[in-house]
Amino acid sequence: MNKREFLKSSVLAGLGVTVLGAREAKAGTSKKKNKGPKHWVWENPKQKENDQTLKEKYESFYKAGIRGMFFESDSERHFRIAKKAGLETHRWMWTMNRGEKELLENHPEYYAVSRNGDSCADKPPYVGYYRWLCPSKPEVKEYLTKQVNSIVEKDYVDGIHLDYIRYCDVILPVNLWNNYKIEQTKELPEYDFCYCETCRSKYKEKTGVDPLDLEFPDQSPSWRTFRYKQINNIVNHLSEVAHKKKKPITAAVFPTPEIARRIVRQDWTNWNLDGVCPMIYHGFYKEQVSWIGDAVEEGIHFVNGRFPIYAGLFIPDFKSQAELEEGIRIALANGASGVSLFGNINSEVLNTLKKVQ
Numbered sequence: 001m002n003k004r005e006f007l008k009s010s011v012l013a014g015l016g017v018t019v020l021g022a023r024e025a026k027a028g029t030s031k032k033k034n035k036g037p038k039h040w041v042w043e044n045p046k047q048k049e050n051d052q053t054l055k056e057k058y059e060s061f062y063k064a065g066i067r068g069m070f071f072e073s074d075s076e077r078h079f080r081i082a083k084k085a086g087l088e089t090h091r092w093m094w095t096m097n098r099g100e101k102e103l104l105e106n107h108p109e110y111y112a113v114s115r116n117g118d119s120c121a122d123k124p125p126y127v128g129y130y131r132w133l134c135p136s137k138p139e140v141k142e143y144l145t146k147q148v149n150s151i152v153e154k155d156y157v158d159g160i161h162l163d164y165i166r167y168c169d170v171i172l173p174v175n176l177w178n179n180y181k182i183e184q185t186k187e188l189p190e191y192d193f194c195y196c197e198t199c200r201s202k203y204k205e206k207t208g209v210d211p212l213d214l215e216f217p218d219q220s221p222s223w224r225t226f227r228y229k230q231i232n233n234i235v236n237h238l239s240e241v242a243h244k245k246k247k248p249i250t251a252a253v254f255p256t257p258e259i260a261r262r263i264v265r266q267d268w269t270n271w272n273l274d275g276v277c278p279m280i281y282h283g284f285y286k287e288q289v290s291w292i293g294d295a296v297e298e299g300i301h302f303v304n305g306r307f308p309i310y311a312g313l314f315i316p317d318f319k320s321q322a323e324l325e326e327g328i329r330i331a332l333a334n335g336a337s338g339v340s341l342f343g344n345i346n347s348e349v350l351n352t353l354k355k356v357q
């Protein structure tokens with residue numbers, strides 16, 4: 001029961017209008033529940049797929065309970081065919097991690113700077129495509145506003161989906177440590193952001209301290225909070241931009257509120273969203289399928305009903321369809337409104353989704 005329905009039935013019951021009134025409200029709720037979960041898929045639209053193939057694919061998605069698409073790039077053809085099949089079409093946007101050439105060439109000053117003094121504009125951490133912007137700069141906020149506006153103004157775009165909406169990983173998920181040959185048991189300066197002039201002076205204005213002078217910056221609660229708020233400010237502003245055009249906004253976030261804050265400074269339970277897709281990729285954290293339930297439960301607790309949670313599942317992490325089914329069931333049982341799937345959506349995956357409807 002959502003808040004409005006709860007209030008409606010409470011008011012009716014409180015006024016003693018009729019028992020029927022309350023029962024009707026209840027029936028309305030259960031009817032809503034019968035609609036089943038709402039699932040999502042992340043997809044990179046491929047131009048080589050023809051209209052008929054796309055029509056069949058999206059219709060089969062719909063039949064399996066998928067209700068929304070996150071498209072990684074703009075393709076009016078894909079969006080329109082998906083809409084025709086009954087799916088919501090959302091544009092998936094890389095937000096703080098942006099390596100477009102024109103930005104790198106014309107505005108290297110927009111990029112985040114590490115505790116070592118290196119900029120993501122010319123020395124990206126971990127991988128070449130890690131080009132993180134500084135969230136404290138008004139120009140960055142303005143640039144992202146323009147990007148979101150240009151997306152949501154299109155009539156075939158139903159909503160916007162923010163990805164990479166955070167700082168660079170100060171700590172990587174444990175399963176990736178071996179790939180980079182690093183043991184990140186503490187916050188290392190080359191992965192710790194942002195120490196640009198803007199961030200340092202804004203924090204100093206507030207606290208009287210330059211973050212570069214902190215002896216143990218990883219242990220400073222106010223320096224952490226400052227950084228959470230820089231991203232919160234960007235998200236809540238972009239949320240206003242989308243809502244002005246009457247388009248919903250969602251985000252792909254780290255698996256639990258605690259992990260998100262600790263390893264990427266992402267405080268997603270304080271965002272004004274219409275839904276969130278925590279990437280509960282259990283393999284990345286060397287976890288078992290059962291952990292998906294723990295993660296969903298934690299998110300549900302802290303979001304406290306403000307927006308739905310769609311558990312993000314990484315298909316290659318599941319050893320079998322039975323295991324995937326278990327993962328979906330655990331997510332739903334713990335309060336997820338559906339799942340968002342990353343990976344190849346083949347007929348086996350669709351059949352698994354049908355089973356849990």
Ligand SMILES: [Zn+2]
Nearest residue numbers: 134194196199
């Ligand atoms: Zn900065």
